[in-house]
Amino acid sequence: MALLKFSIVNDGDSIQSSEETNMLINSDHIVSVKPIKISRKDHHVIDGFWLRLSNGKKYKASRIPEAVKEIFSESLPSINMNDEATHTLNIQ
Secondary structure, eight states: OOEEEEEEEOOOSSSOOOOEEEEEEEGGGEEEEEEEEEEOTTSOEEEEEEEEETTSOEEEEEEOOHHHHHHHHSOOOOOOOOOOSOOOOOOO
16 A cells, blocks of 8 residues: 555635645555646635546645656657558458
């Protein structure tokens, strides 16, 4: 079990909330991490992350571990373009 520390934005009475709670999450249960913008009660917009876990729970995180942030900075391989001008479909 590998626990990672996240700072979770608490859902308050309104959509915009600025309360945060530290939470340890098992990295084996993280299904996806998506960068998002989070608006706060003080009308500031911060860079955050949307976490989705294997049990279906979702969290807005204002801070995530550096190891997870580094994965976002990795470059992906280039897209391979098909050089053929025509495409044929063989149906039997």
